[in-house]
Amino acid sequence: MSTAIEVRDLCYRYPDGKEALRGINFTVATGECIGLIGPNGAGKSTILLHLNGILPEQPTRTPAVFICGQPVTEQNLPAIRRDVGLLFQDADDQLFCPTVMEDVAFGPRQFDGVGAPVDGRVNAALQQVGLIGFEKRSPYHLSVGEKRRVCLAGILACAPRMLVLDEPTSGLDPRGKAELKTLLQKLPATKIIATHDLELVVELCPRALLVDHGEIIADAATLELLNDEALMLAHGLERPHILRHRHPH
Amino acid sequence: MHIPDGFLDAKTAAATGVLAAGGVGVALRHVRRQLPRRKVPLLGLAAAFVFAVQMLNFPVAGGTSGHLIGGVLTAVLLGPSAAVVVLAAVLIVQCLLFADGGVTALGANIFNMGLVGGVAGYAIYRLVSGWSKSLRQKVVAAVFAAWCSTVLASIVCAGELALSGTVSWSVAFSAMASVHMLIGIGEGLITALVVVAIARARPDLLESLAEADARPGYAPVLVFGLLISLGLALFVAPFACSWPDGLEKVAATLGFEHRAAATPIVASPIPDYALPGIQSAALATALAGVIGTVVVFGVAFVLARVLVPKELH
């Protein structure tokens, strides 16, 4: 199995000097789906933003992140951003075009040129997320779930090799969560999901990383990690209900 | 102050259109060169911000309400060139989607509110505050600049209406300038309050955003100055120049008979003689404006002391 993502000794400081990440190390194999869990302020989003080169703001001399063997450097950024589809936490920040159609077409247009025929890709992406017919809708009038699915379509239209998702189920009602879960399960790409939704992690991610204070505290099989009550409590998390009522038989 | 369609004649609309296009063109070029790429989305968001803020009514005396124009505020926060782009975008959207401001008057509206309200206002702000880091000084400058630019923009607007033959100069000037002297107070007050609020929450924003435009290269300053001066020459000067004549007439009536009545330097399109009281109203407004300028400066000074406690200074 080849390595999709390799992070070697990643460190990062905020512009005001505060240390955000100290020595992050992990690898993700192609096709894997791993969960990134931890309390607020642990650095989960910061890690994700390094995976497609948004951070660091000034490129460093020694790249710490490697995507499919390629280091994330300034020259490689266009290719990296094509391969890594990043879903942001706030759908309103990512859905910045006046209509759904234009937004989903934004990525393909940037990568393939403004005049390129993108309609096919857009339609396919909207089909995947179940939003055919929404092309002319204005983002302002969509529900949180619909917005999130449009953002996902916008990423899928670029045909990325991996998906990096920051809190994909936040703000969704139970039906929205179930729909998104089903959708994600069907996507074969490598996935990293940073989330507070531990039930999502249990259902989708065989492996999980626990992050706190900018460090990786634990990297293990999900069930093993989440069942370790002491560890969970020590890092501001709780064992999810779905595991509490599971019986071995 | 949005002029609707039908109020400006062809020559005025064309003249203001050319001036506005020139101003926006220069501003865009400057912004493309100076604005870091990561700030480009901020132009759009700032335009939405200005629009949203213009929708807020604030209570003025006696049950009426006023609207913020936001020219000086935008210029202080983003720099004059970015402010021109932002204000132009706001006016275009208001025109196309709201029918607030006419299409043929778009040039005039952009010139009045963007170039005069924004850039000239910013120039006044810089003049008063220097490049001082003191928040109090910035607030004084902002209040004064906001008031001045509001009144100045209304005067140019009056000039445009008069040149078009829609409204006589004296009527337009008296009405618009006097109303905007009041509205300008609200504009100044809100500008001050917002600047202080931002200074409290994110002082780095006040420094960094305007920095790029703080010391613009020669070209934008020159071109903006030229365009604004042209506008003033076209729309205000012809009318203001007839005042010495008015003053002469008043002096003659009061008994200084040795002064002969002189003819106006440039004849006003609509003679005021049919309405005897109006011209003196216009003169009174002008006088009020001069006094108002001094008063507002004093008010700005006091306001800055009130709003900026010792710690923030």
Place this chain on the structure above:
Amino acid sequence: MIRHDFFDRHSRLDSWIHRLNAGWKLSIALAIVLATVLMPGRFALCFVGIATLLVVVAVASKIPAGFLVKRLLLLEPLVLGVAVLALLQPNGGCVFLVIVTKSTLCLLTMVLLSNTTPFSELLGVLQRVRFPAMLITTLALMYRYLFVLVDEAGRMQRARASRTFTKRRFAVWKSLGTVIGQLFVRSTERAERIYAAMCSRGWK
């Protein structure tokens, strides 16, 4: 306190007017406005002709008449307020009538345009005629985030109001200033996030 109306509420109806190409609609609207403004006041019949044309378009577009009337009523006071000044001159009554007629016709034209053409299509037209790219990006983002900001401002205003126990006018102004200030700060932060999102999808 905040006037919140979807100004192009009917821009996605289905009528043959709506289906017309956006470029044509914009050009025709501009032509009508220009013709109306340049028309000398004495050609009253021409104004009647233009008015008839606009009414025909309005009917064909299936936009509710009540909506159009309401929009016009909302905008008329702004016209009348300035037009009244025109009365104070020789021959003022005539000038007043002509101005009000011209303005109203142009208002109707623009209201019809904005309600038969989605804004993104208008932007598309501007892009094709080589409007400056930065201005188009600004217009597009502004349109997209307009009501997001208006809603945010409304929420903050309500939150403030529920924590303000005085009716003193200065307190109202001060709270307004703080809300506006916060709105700006949030807008800059959101702009940064939008930049990151645009770059993530290949924007250079």
